[in-house]
Amino acid sequence: MNDVSNKQLVELARECWDHGRVGRSFEGLEQARVLLTQAQAAGDLEAEAECNRCIGWFCLQLGYPHEGMQAADAARNYFSQTENDWGHALSLAVYSWLILELGLSDISFETASEAVVIASRTADPALHAFALNCKAVALVICNERALASQMLKEALDLAYASGDESTIALTLVNRSYATLSAILVADKIDPGMNGEQVIDDATRTLRAAADVSRAAGDLWNLSVALCNSAELLAYCGHFDRALKDLVEAETLPGKHGPRARTHMLYTRGEVFRNMGRIDEALAAYVESERIASQHSISDQIVQSLQRLADIWELKGDFARALSFHRSFHAAYIRQSDDRTRQRAVVVDMQLTNDKLRKRTEELEMQAGVDPLTEIPNRRAFNSAFETIGHEKSSLAILDIDHFKLVNDQYSHIVGDEVLRRVAQLLRTIDPAMRPYRIGGEEFGLLFPNVSLEAAAPLAWQITAAVRDTDFSDLAPGLKVTVSIGLVETGILSGPQLLAEADRRLYVAKKAGRDQVIADGRSSVAALPAE
Numbered sequence: 001m002n003d004v005s006n007k008q009l010v011e012l013a014r015e016c017w018d019h020g021r022v023g024r025s026f027e028g029l030e031q032a033r034v035l036l037t038q039a040q041a042a043g044d045l046e047a048e049a050e051c052n053r054c055i056g057w058f059c060l061q062l063g064y065p066h067e068g069m070q071a072a073d074a075a076r077n078y079f080s081q082t083e084n085d086w087g088h089a090l091s092l093a094v095y096s097w098l099i100l101e102l103g104l105s106d107i108s109f110e111t112a113s114e115a116v117v118i119a120s121r122t123a124d125p126a127l128h129a130f131a132l133n134c135k136a137v138a139l140v141i142c143n144e145r146a147l148a149s150q151m152l153k154e155a156l157d158l159a160y161a162s163g164d165e166s167t168i169a170l171t172l173v174n175r176s177y178a179t180l181s182a183i184l185v186a187d188k189i190d191p192g193m194n195g196e197q198v199i200d201d202a203t204r205t206l207r208a209a210a211d212v213s214r215a216a217g218d219l220w221n222l223s224v225a226l227c228n229s230a231e232l233l234a235y236c237g238h239f240d241r242a243l244k245d246l247v248e249a250e251t252l253p254g255k256h257g258p259r260a261r262t263h264m265l266y267t268r269g270e271v272f273r274n275m276g277r278i279d280e281a282l283a284a285y286v287e288s289e290r291i292a293s294q295h296s297i298s299d300q301i302v303q304s305l306q307r308l309a310d311i312w313e314l315k316g317d318f319a320r321a322l323s324f325h326r327s328f329h330a331a332y333i334r335q336s337d338d339r340t341r342q343r344a345v346v347v348d349m350q351l352t353n354d355k356l357r358k359r360t361e362e363l364e365m366q367a368g369v370d371p372l373t374e375i376p377n378r379r380a381f382n383s384a385f386e387t388i389g390h391e392k393s394s395l396a397i398l399d400i401d402h403f404k405l406v407n408d409q410y411s412h413i414v415g416d417e418v419l420r421r422v423a424q425l426l427r428t429i430d431p432a433m434r435p436y437r438i439g440g441e442e443f444g445l446l447f448p449n450v451s452l453e454a455a456a457p458l459a460w461q462i463t464a465a466v467r468d469t470d471f472s473d474l475a476p477g478l479k480v481t482v483s484i485g486l487v488e489t490g491i492l493s494g495p496q497l498l499a500e501a502d503r504r505l506y507v508a509k510k511a512g513r514d515q516v517i518a519d520g521r522s523s524v525a526a527l528p529a530e
Helices: 003-021 025-042 045-062 065-080 085-101 105-120 125-141 145-162 165-186 195-216 219-235 239-250 258-275 278-294 298-314 318-352 354-367 378-388 403-410 412-429 452-468 494-510
Strands: 394-400 434-439 442-447 482-488
Touching: 003 025, 003 045, 003 219, 025 045, 045 065, 045 085, 045 258, 065 085, 085 105, 085 125, 105 125, 125 145, 125 165, 145 165, 145 412, 165 195, 165 219, 195 219, 219 239, 219 258, 239 258, 258 278, 258 298, 278 298, 298 318, 378 434, 378 442, 394 403, 394 412, 394 452, 394 494, 403 412, 412 434, 412 442, 412 452, 442 452, 452 482, 482 494
Parallel strands: none
Antiparallel strands: 394 442, 394 482, 434 442
């Protein structure tokens, strides 16, 4: 097959993606499979990767996560060996969504984080927002809802900037999900929350998501928004509005996949249960469990069985309630076992891709960028340090105080976000200063052609800025401070200069943290570093 037809295959595969936006996921999946066969026959690896990316996304929408994961993995493997950041980021994001669907939220978060970093290097805000959506939903599953909400706000800003209505709708749906997941799962509102305000905000967000989806003809996001809205409205006692949304979702054009069908049936059960129409709720839960079992949708099996036990208890049939509760417990155990097996499969796939990952890390190192914070890395610092060593300049080592406690008390997810925020703050302090992440919670600060006397106020400005930054949205009560050791080139250079900066940092820590030590003459500063 010639180059022109190969190019056409790639374009056809990219156009196939749009089927998922208009409720034609089944048709899109079939077309992508046909195109994949043609691409394989032609030996067109790029077209194969584009087709596999589409197959992965359609399988997620329809409820076939295992097939989708294999396809998305093939796509990300191809793109990781190319300079196509757009294809790499999108295939990684799709892969992370599918891993999340299988219940592996921690691995999904790591993969989505990688997708976000790569997407940020492109000029596509919709792609960046798409990757952020998956990362945020993984955080919701990990009970890091405050951090997820902030991330979704960033995603929504990017989505609006892109003008892509499907991405806007997706972000609005997930933003409401982040707000409401704790309420609907626990069946109560946290005492510290303004319940009415939370529900009102979520209702308006879902309504906006539905409106945007309708305008774009995006039936998949519209279906999700309507079902989530129906469940929320029923929870709040607005039964007529809940039924209206549910009926609209059920009568949307196109063929529903097993994931959407079980979602609609379970939502129907929730609406009728809240209305007190127990027999109708029972019928909906029975059908939801049947379809979920037929297609091995484990989370929906567990949820439906739990509700069936509740319903039979409400009906006073305690024998059946006990039977379904036992089935629910057995399904829950099977779900845990399935996740363990699936984790082994995914880890094996990750190990298989180690060479590719190492190559990616090598390229990132060569590019001189730290992938987590997106500021220059240790390699870039070493190169720049050699240059300023011959000038009258200043250098500092900054360390985040008690950072290990942040990780231990609040989680590594929160710790990573603290690192990102500190890095971004350092970028804004003064153009005369260049920040680098040189390892762990340590940052190197270079002040080319800036004397110690001029650099010291900037260093103190950094400590004040970090201290005054509100980190409580990441975790209640979280406070962050930094300590800095500042030196000037001149008598000392090379390793001796770095050692002196480290020594002064050590003194700052010993003196109580949250401060700058720029004086090497005091006896305290002469203490050896640990």
